[in-house]
Amino acid sequence: MPAEFQSIEETRAGLDGAGYLADDSIALVSFLAQRLGKPVLVEGPAGVGKTELAKALSRATGRDLVRLQCYEGLDEAKALYEWNYKKQLLRIQVEASDAGWREVRDDIFGEEFLLPRPLLSAISSEQPVVLLIDEIDKTDQEFEAMLLEVLSDFQVSIPELGVVEAKTHPLVLLTSNNSRELTEALKRRCLYLWLDYPGPERELEIVRLHTPELSEHMARKLVEVVQMVRNLDLKKPPSIAESIDWARALVLLGAEDIDAETLRSTMSIIIKHRTDLDLVTDRVGVKLTDGLIGSRQAG
Amino acid sequence: MASSGPGKPGSAGGANPALYGGMPEAPRPGGMAPHLLDFADELRSEGMAVGTSELLDAFAALEAVAWTDRESFREALSATLAKSQEDRRLLGLVFDRFFFRAVEREAVERGIREGGRGEGDDAPIDLDALRERIRDALRAPRGSDGDLRDLARLAISAFGRQGEGSGVIGVDVQRIRRTLGLKGELAGAELPEGGRDPESVPRDRLHEFEDHVRRELERALIERTGSLPPARPLRDFDRALPTGAAQDLAAVHRVVAQLRRRLATRGRETRGRSRSPAVDVRRTMRLSLQTGGVPLELRYRPRRPRRPELYVLCDVSTSVTSASVFFLSVLHALHDSFRKLRSFVFVERISEVTDVFERERSFEAVSRAIAGDAGVADVSGYTDYGRVWLEFLEQVTDDLDPRSSVIVLGDARTNGREPHAEVFARVAERAGRTFWMNPEPRLYWNYGDSVMAAYERHCDGVFECWTTKQLEGFVNAIADLGPVRTPGSSV
Numbered sequence: 048m049p050a051e052f053q054s055i056e057e058t059r060a061g062l063d064g065a066g067y068l069a070d071d072s073i074a075l076v077s078f079l080a081q082r083l084g085k086p087v088l089v090e091g092p093a094g095v096g097k098t099e100l101a102k103a104l105s106r107a108t109g110r111d112l113v114r115l116q117c118y119e120g121l122d123e124a125k126a127l128y129e130w131n132y133k134k135q136l137l138r139i140q141v142e143a144s145d146a147g148w149r150e151v152r153d154d155i156f157g158e159e160f161l162l163p164r165p166l167l168s169a170i171s172s173e174q175p176v177v178l179l180i181d182e183i184d185k186t187d188q189e190f191e192a193m194l195l196e197v198l199s200d201f202q203v204s205i206p207e208l209g210v211v212e213a214k215t216h217p218l219v220l221l222t223s224n225n226s227r228e229l230t231e232a233l234k235r236r237c238l239y240l241w242l243d244y245p246g247p248e249r250e251l252e253i254v255r256l257h258t259p260e261l262s263e264h265m266a267r268k269l270v271e272v273v274q275m276v277r278n279l280d281l282k283k284p285p286s287i288a289e290s291i292d293w294a295r296a297l298v299l300l301g302a303e304d305i306d307a308e309t310l311r312s313t314m315s316i317i318i319k320h321r322t323d324l325d326l327v328t329d330r331v332g333v334k335l336t337d338g339l340i341g342s343r344q345a346g
Numbered sequence: 347m348a349s350s351g352p353g354k355p356g357s358a359g360g361a362n363p364a365l366y367g368g369m370p371e372a373p374r375p376g377g378m379a380p381h382l383l384d385f386a387d388e389l390r391s392e393g394m395a396v397g398t399s400e401l402l403d404a405f406a407a408l409e410a411v412a413w414t415d416r417e418s419f420r421e422a423l424s425a426t427l428a429k430s431q432e433d434r435r436l437l438g439l440v441f442d443r444f445f446f447r448a449v450e451r452e453a454v455e456r457g458i459r460e461g462g463r464g465e466g467d468d469a470p471i472d473l474d475a476l477r478e479r480i481r482d483a484l485r486a487p488r489g490s491d492g493d494l495r496d497l498a499r500l501a502i503s504a505f506g507r508q509g510e511g512s513g514v515i516g517v518d519v520q521r522i523r524r525t526l527g528l529k530g531e532l533a534g535a536e537l538p539e540g541g542r543d544p545e546s547v548p549r550d551r552l553h554e555f556e557d558h559v560r561r562e563l564e565r566a567l568i569e570r571t572g573s574l575p576p577a578r579p580l581r582d583f584d585r586a587l588p589t590g591a592a593q594d595l596a597a598v599h600r601v602v603a604q605l606r607r608r609l610a611t612r613g614r615e616t617r618g619r620s621r622s623p624a625v626d627v628r629r630t631m632r633l634s635l636q637t638g639g640v641p642l643e644l645r646y647r648p649r650r651p652r653r654p655e656l657y658v659l660c661d662v663s664t665s666v667t668s669a670s671v672f673f674l675s676v677l678h679a680l681h682d683s684f685r686k687l688r689s690f691v692f693v694e695r696i697s698e699v700t701d702v703f704e705r706e707r708s709f710e711a712v713s714r715a716i717a718g719d720a721g722v723a724d725v726s727g728y729t730d731y732g733r734v735w736l737e738f739l740e741q742v743t744d745d746l747d748p749r750s751s752v753i754v755l756g757d758a759r760t761n762g763r764e765p766h767a768e769v770f771a772r773v774a775e776r777a778g779r780t781f782w783m784n785p786e787p788r789l790y791w792n793y794g795d796s797v798m799a800a801y802e803r804h805c806d807g808v809f810e811c812w813t814t815k816q817l818e819g820f821v822n823a824i825a826d827l828g829p830v831r832t833p834g835s836s837v
Binding site: 055072076079088090132133225228235238240241 | 399400403406410411417421422424425426428429430431433434595596636637640643708818
């Protein structure tokens with residue numbers, strides 16, 4: 048049931064229904080992406096829900112998700128299409144005896160022998176899909192240049208076949224961790240969405256949504272601690288994904304309260320650097336002992 | 347007072363004067379378009395690249411979004427015009443300034459004045475009650491923009507009655523804040539014993555309130571004088587995104603990780619179709635079994651990049667104090683990425699600190715150790731580049747070969763001593779590649795005692811470098827410099 052969002056509110060409600068709490072800008076950009084048919088470049092720190100947004104969009108719109116995970120050295124053969132040599136060879140062997148070369152040649156460069164990779168399959172799909180190009184900043188500039196044709200005209204040129212144009216318009220999301228500056232040409236073709244760490248209220252909602260078993264009091268305290276930890280100058284501040292993991296761990300452990308001891312034993316879930324661990328123990332652990340956190344909890 | 351106040355500043359007010367002061371909507375040629383073009387011009391003047399295609403996107407987006415809502419309007423513009431986090435921040439600042447001025451200009455041109463400005467004059471304003479109200483409003487969850495603005499106006503008129511303003515808006519804002527006894531909360535880490543100060547209010551909300559006060563004061567000034575003051579360009583301080591030391595360090599580490607890849611491939615592109623020339627016979631034969639013994643696909647032996655050897659010399663004298671934290675973090679990051687790396691710090695003499703970095707993992711410990719070590723290198727406190735090259739050459743003379751790269755971090759200020767450029771030339775000649783990163787702007791090179799030109803001739807590349815962004819530029823430039831020189835040839 049491919050659904051079209053008609054308004055920003057509808058987009059937000061749709062994402063909500065798919066288990067993703069969207070704030071104003073997320074809802075607006077998702078709506079615009081669909082309305083204008085433009086790809087969205089999503090940037091932000093690791094673990095704020097960039098990839099999750101694409102999954103939620105695919106659930107909310109009822110479209111299939113086609114995912115292309117980028118890495119260094121990714122090339123056309125793995126992203127766009129490849130000729131199926133083996134099948135071509137078999138064909139030649141079968142036909143060799145009774146058909147001329149000309150016929151065979153016309154034959155073996157047909158769609159039958161094409162192995163579509165994520166980008167081509169997203170474009171040639173009968174049903175509109177959500178195309179996620181994950182961590183685009185991990186690829187080389189050459190690959191970015193190749194993407195331009197796909198992203199702006201939604202078509203792929205195959206020398207032997209001609210141009211394959213999109214039958215349906217995919218909803219494209221590109222994510223980047225900003226480990227490399229992307230080219231202007233690519234950015235110009237995209238809408239830009241910056242995802243940041245959420246405020247306390249929104250994070251509380253997210254944690255509650257994903258771990259309903261955790262008590263209100265605990266969730267609030269957890270969010271307060273996580274927010275405080277993020278304010279420290281850390282190498283790698285905890286992400287939303289990690290605070291959800293932490294919440295789940297606390298539920299599994301059956302913890303009753305977050306005190307300095309609980310923090311110390313479970314801290315490794317949200318903190319991933321040794322120097323960061325020390326800093327958090329120093330700064331936050333002390334406050335938990337003194338009961339400074341959680342004293343402000345809302346009734 | 348609120349009822350006679352203007353509409354939300356900027357909320358499409360530039361396009362729709364009907365929202366402002368109850369004027370009937372006058373047909374304007376082009377409607378929103380000229381305003382948006384002006385806005386784009388202003389963004390460009392602040393250094394943001396806004397192309398025509400982005401503007402077209404912005405128009406398309408505004409057709410799809412109800413732009414009577416200030417937030418959606420701004421978000422639609424950010425999504426289409428801004429292309430990075432810095433851009434977004436810049437756009438927010440320019441947006442506030444531009445649409446505030448657009449509304450005021452409109453008001454001045456049409457001669458609209460706020461009616462009933464003095465209507466509350468009979469009722470004296472109770473300062474204590476007002477203080478309480480503002481404090482409550484700032485502590486409560488974020489409400490409507492209008493409420494806070496009304497409070498700001500009340501505060502201004504209460505303050506105005508106590509005496510005339512100084513005439514300087516920035517000063518007045520601070521005076522009003524002090525009169526009201528508003529204090530920002532201390533940040534989480536510096537919270538004093540005994541919890542929060544009951545008098546204080548959240549800091550970001552306080553800033554918001556100050557912004558309102560500032561804007562209202564400006565509005566009043568514009569109304570009094572009947573003209574718009576010229577727009578001020580944004581200050582660098584406002585533009586910069588807030589960062590912390592550890593995150594800066596992490597950013598340097600990221601860039602240096604790229605540097606390692608670039609140096610490893612040494613400018614040669616080995617990806618994609620250009621594979622290594624040597625066919626891996628065993629794997630090709632194994633694969634050919636699938637196709638009846640015909641080797642259809644060739645497998646190549648992977649090309650193993652030779653490990654680069656790196657020599658880094660870092661100036662730690664007082665003339666580069668401001669850059670030395672940055673330089674040390676570059677060194678720290680280099681040690682994270684490279685095995686074959688020898689690092690030296692120098693002032694008057696040179697001192698090898700490779701083992702310090704290998705011993706210590708934390709940046710603080712390294713900095714402390716280096717500070718101690720620099721004492722060894724520091725005799726008079728003045729850099730002596732000539733002596734440094736002589737000592738360096740003596741220490742590494744046997745190890746330096748065309749595979750190695752030398753990177754110098756320093757300002758090339760010799761304090762009037764002999765630069766010994768010919769010794770540096772020998773270093774550069776023996777090493778495969780030599781780079782120089784100078785923490786001074788290019789403009790200052792070769793002025794005073796800087797002898798950059800004498801060394802520049804022997805380097806494969808010289809760069810201004812005191813920020814992460816410039817370091818990134820350096821890394822990108824290395825790739826463009828092409829393959830390593832053949833030994834013996836000089837530049």
